[in-house]
Amino acid sequence: xxxxxxxxxxxxxxxxxxxxxxxxxxxxxxxxxxxxxxxxxxxxxxxxxxxxxxxxxxxxxxxxxxxxxxxxxxxxxxxxxxxxxxxxxxxxxxxxxxxxxxxxxxxxxxxxxxxxxxxxxxxxxxxxxxxxxxxxxxxxxxxxxxxxxxxxxxxxxxxxxxxxxxxxxxxxxxxxxxxxxxxxxxxxxxxxxxxxxxxxxxxxxxxxxxxxxxxxxxxxxxxxxxxxxxxxxxxxxxxxxxxxxxxxxxxxxxxxxxxxxxxxxxxxxxxxxxxxxxxxxxxxxxxxxxxxxxxxxxxxxxxxxxxxxxxxxxxxxxxxxxxxxxxxxxxxxxxxxxxxxxxxxxxxxxxxxxxxxx
Numbered sequence: 001x002x003x004x005x006x007x008x009x010x011x012x013x014x015x016x017x018x019x020x021x022x023x024x025x026x027x028x029x030x031x032x033x034x035x036x037x038x039x040x041x042x043x044x045x046x047x048x049x050x051x052x053x054x055x056x057x058x059x060x061x062x063x064x065x066x067x068x069x070x071x072x073x074x075x076x077x078x079x080x081x082x083x084x085x086x087x088x089x090x091x092x093x094x095x096x097x098x099x100x101x102x103x104x105x106x107x108x109x110x111x112x113x114x115x116x117x118x119x120x121x122x123x124x125x126x127x128x129x130x131x132x133x134x135x136x137x138x139x140x141x142x143x144x145x146x147x148x149x150x151x152x153x154x155x156x157x158x159x160x161x162x163x164x165x166x167x168x169x170x171x172x173x174x175x176x177x178x179x180x181x182x183x184x185x186x187x188x189x190x191x192x193x194x195x196x197x198x199x200x201x202x203x204x205x206x207x208x209x210x211x212x213x214x215x216x217x218x219x220x221x222x223x224x225x226x227x228x229x230x231x232x233x234x235x236x237x238x239x240x241x242x243x244x245x246x247x248x249x250x251x252x253x254x255x256x257x258x259x260x261x262x263x264x265x266x267x268x269x270x271x272x273x274x275x276x277x278x279x280x281x282x283x284x285x286x287x288x289x290x291x292x293x294x295x296x297x298x299x300x301x302x303x304x305x306x307x308x309x310x311x312x313x314x315x316x317x318x319x320x321x322x323x324x325x326x327x328x329x330x331x332x333x334x335x336x337x338x339x340x341x342x343x344x345x346x347x348x349x350x351x352x353x354x355x356x357x358x
Contacts, residue, residue, distance in 0.1 A: 003056070004107050005133060006203075007048045008097040011041050011061040011069065011115035012084055016358075017274045017339065019346045020330045021307065023358055029115040030068050033278060035292055040272070041115040045073050048111070051126055058082055058100070059115075060093045079229070085238050091252040092244040094199075095210050095221050096237070102203040103228035109136050110206070112199040112249075118281060120268025128265045132200040135168055135263075142209060142254065143168065143200045146193025146262040147269050152183035155273060155340075157195035157250060160186075161262050171260040174250060193262060196269055199249070205259075213256045217245050274339050275323045279305040289316075303336070330357060 015028035022028035029041045036043070041059075048057055054075045061069055063083040070076060082097055094112055101108040111129060119125045132143050146159045157176045161169040174195065178186065186192035210218045220240055227236040245252070254260050270281055282290035287302040294308035299317045306324045308314055316324070323339060325332045330349070334342060350358045 001051070001053045002133075003053060004105060004109055004137070005052045006056045006058065006101050006105075006108050006110040007052045008058045008060055008082075008094070008101075008110055008112045009041065009044050009048075009115045010090065010093060010112065011059055011065065012087060012093065013114075013116070014087075015116065016343050016346055018272075018278075019342055019358065020325055020327050020332050020349075024355070025064075026068070027065070028272070030065070030072060033272060033292075034118065034281065039072055040118075041069070042072055044113065044115045044117070045075075047119060047122055047125065048113075049075070051129060052111070055080070058097055060084065060097055062087055083234070083237070084241060086242045088241065088244055088246050090249040091210075091214065091247045092217060092221075092241065094206070094249050095214075095217060096241070098203045098206050098210070099221050099224065100228045100233075102207060103225065106204065108203045109133050110201065110203055114197050114271070116272050117197070118268075118270045118272055122267070124265075124267040128263060128267065129200070131167070132263055135261075136200050136202055136205070140205050140208075140259060141201065142205060142257055142260045144171070144254070144260070144262050145196045145198045145200075145265045147196055147265060149183075149187050149192065149194050152180055152187055153194070154178060154180055154183050155277075156271070158183070158186050159193045159195050159262050161191055161193065161264075163191050168261050168263050171254075171262050174255045176250060193264055195250070196265070197271065206253075209253055209257050209259075214245065214247070214252050217252075220244055275305055275307075275325065275342075276336050276339050279303075279336070305336075 011029050014024055015022035018028040021031060030039050032039050058080050059069050059076060060082040063085055066083055101110055136143055154177055159171055160173040161171055224236040227233045270277055272278055279290050284290045289298045290305045292307040293310050294312035294314050296306050296314045301316045301319045303321045304319055306314060308326045321336045323334045323336055346358050
């Protein structure tokens, strides 16, 4: 394995649209959402383990999830954790990881990937990753993986690319979560891809780009040059991370940089952002009902997803296009076309019943 290859798995989110299973204390990346016997973060780690030296796989997460990560990923050492003292967006997390890798290996090539995505064709995925690593090893670029849109989904970002004959294409524009009319137009134009949120670049390239486009953030994290990968790293991050700008890598870097490219890919990707997206991934009965955990009798019911405790018996009568989710303390029953409101529902529960339920 190439010792210059690194992976950064981002595992700090709460996954609020997967409430009530995903909570502040136990977010969705630490759950076996698909019922495979492996949690989402375990699946993500295993995907890279073999291509990337296991000691070069870093986990970026909130400090309160340290024990969960170490419990679920026994190959990971504490030194491979990037523990955020406060939740910030993706740009500071990625800059922190780039400095940490550069401090150890200035020739490092890094993959950044969320911990909660699913990949159906892992062989194709690894082939695309190897192509990307090779290209970024030889070129001063920022590369993202883009997927051909299957429908005018308004929950994803879109990447407009130059229709060249090359496999890796120049990015012309990023559009974050367009409205339905715009998404339909993008699909009709044919040179748009969904943004997978998976990025590849050399640490030298991404650090240089941060210095140009987010100079204050770059200067802040530069102060830790003598602390990264040492015992003083924790104190430096504790003191400085909270004053970092709260901005995504898309808005802060990718929409501004001129050297951004995209590799169109097709490996059965799903970002598992909502219960509805999970419904698409699961096995279903003849009426398109999907069940996780329990044993359900569906009567005159279609297109539902039901997630209950293991072994729970449930009867659903006359329900169509619904999400039904139960944990030990709560039951959520919500129309699938209202699933974007689950974040607001979660806040209502927090206000009425308290933090212990979210």
